[in-house]
Amino acid sequence: MTGRAENLNTMTLLNIAADYEHSAGHHNMLQLIHLRWIAVFGQIATIALVVVGFDIHLPILSMAFVLAGLIAFNLASHLRWHEETRVSNRELFFALLVDVGILTAQLYLSGGASNPFAFLYLLQVILSAVLLEVWSTWVIVAMTSACLFGLSLFSRPLILPPEHINGMPSLYRDGIIICFLINASLLVFFLTRISNNLRRRDAQLADFRQRTVEEEHIVRMGLLASGAAHELGTPMATMSVILGDWRRIPELQRNPELLEDLTEMERQLQRCKSIVSSILLSAGEARGESATKTTISTFLNALAEEFRNTRTVENFQFQNHMEHDVQVVSDSVLKQMICNVLDNALEASPHWLALEVSSDADRLTLQITDRGPGFLPSILENFGQPYQSTKRRPGSGLGIFFVVNVVRKLGGVVAARNLAEGGALVRIELPLSALVV
Known part of the structure; x- marks a missing residue:
């Protein structure tokens, strides 16, 4: 193959x-x-x-x-x-x-x-x-x-x-x-x-x-991610069974603090299952079997609400300035692409984060703003290239790389800059013609 x-x-x-x-x-x-x-x-x-x-x-x-x-x-x-x-x-x-x-x-x-x-x-x-x-x-x-x-x-x-x-x-x-x-x-x-x-x-x-070369790299990473998702399915199913058994233990049922921790563990495990399912649904295709009909405002509102409920962020500001709602096709990759930028911003600025969306006749614009330390000049210069990151972790720097390539496949552009008052801004522009039904 x-x-x-x-x-x-x-x-x-x-x-x-x-x-x-x-x-x-x-x-x-x-x-x-x-x-x-x-x-x-x-x-x-x-x-x-x-x-x-x-x-x-x-x-x-x-x-x-x-x-x-x-x-x-x-x-x-x-x-x-x-x-x-x-x-x-x-x-x-x-x-x-x-x-x-x-x-x-x-x-x-x-x-x-x-x-x-x-x-x-x-x-x-x-x-x-x-x-x-x-x-x-x-x-x-x-x-x-x-x-x-x-x-x-x-x-x-x-x-x-x-x-x-x-x-x-x-x-x-x-x-x-x-x-x-x-x-x-x-x-x-x-x-x-x-x-x-x-x-x-x-x-x-x-x-x-x-x-x-970049797209070949994406294909290889997609195959690795798909294989890892299959491998993770069994241990997560085992953990789900164990957590279910723990919930029926009388000692745990009488301890509110442990029950709260158990509920949080089940919620995070469910989130891991959702991520793995999304990887398996969208591996290799930017618009695949997971595509569904919705409207752009509904899709973005649901995304912002889910992000607010599943992440630990003190102040997440979501502003929807779209004047006209249109029917679009959304899938897990589009959602993951936006969440990827939000997660990166959240990691840099855990106390404050903003997502602002707007549109004109033919373009959708998303602006993600944080109050973190901003991008290094070397990262801005090579924005979108793989492994451009200050994090000392294996595989770090691939998130924005995937974002740029997904946006480019849809015919859009991604730009990033540091703000004069501190923090950074990532601007994503997508043609609505690539999303509309």
Whole structure:
């Protein structure tokens, strides 16, 4: 079973990694679309400068057709990738091939390899090295090299006015400088944005791997807890029988103090049975067989009342500020999650504890406040990580770890902070859509 679960986790990780890869590819495709619009305006400005400023004859109509093709392709790309968010390597590869083809056509019409803007091929090669898989990058290198070689043999020569023929070296030099500035500016601008996309993808993958490890840890702890619950059933049943026998002893019946202690022992034993039953009902599932229909106010009011009756707390303040009651599905895990935070706060502040609940249109907010010493900075920094605790007990620090993971499974968030007047506050926000019937 463990090996099968690990295989499923590996398959899930690979699927999520592919999703993140496609998401990063979508962002990179949008960057290429933006780059293409810059290329459109750059070509228009360059053609206008060459024709008007330097009086160099160019095949304007043919170049305009190529430019129109580039605009049409970019509009189609924008419409396609505005809705579709999964972009693969092949689709990025095709987009770069189109860019290489457009650049080759414009260079063919404007001097071929003698045009200093032929160095823009380097931009395509560098972008492919960043965006594409290795095989795709080498294909782009081969294609650009073949195009450049072909342009050195076949192209329409530039027709220069007589006054510019002697100044051809200076024109070529100026073109090289302009091309270098364009290449450098575009590379810095877009590679920075593309690198941010890749770093965001890597951060998402790292976060998902961390969550996978934590959830695997939860599964293992759930199996241990379930096994321990089964093992505890027999000794608790034995103790229940013994306490029942003690209650029938005449000497104990005549001693009020011992009867009071016996009643307290039975009450605590019943509480242990309830805890064990909840573990067995909800082991492995955040919303399992123990789910029941209720309303959010009824559920929270009953939880607060039970907490007040089963814990030794001098002053427990419960405030329900919910304006609208809604039907929800509650189960033992949800109840245990809230009680876990309350128990931790009670341990830090046995004299005073507060639970405040409120809601808006789509979120339920719970605030647990205590007057204890507060959280250490190291615990706040790593809040929700396992074994982050000042208690010197085996297994301490798992309570908040479980709370954070249960809340996260329900789509909520948990935040903690120390109060300026002393004590600590834990804030839990849950989407009502995860609880409503």
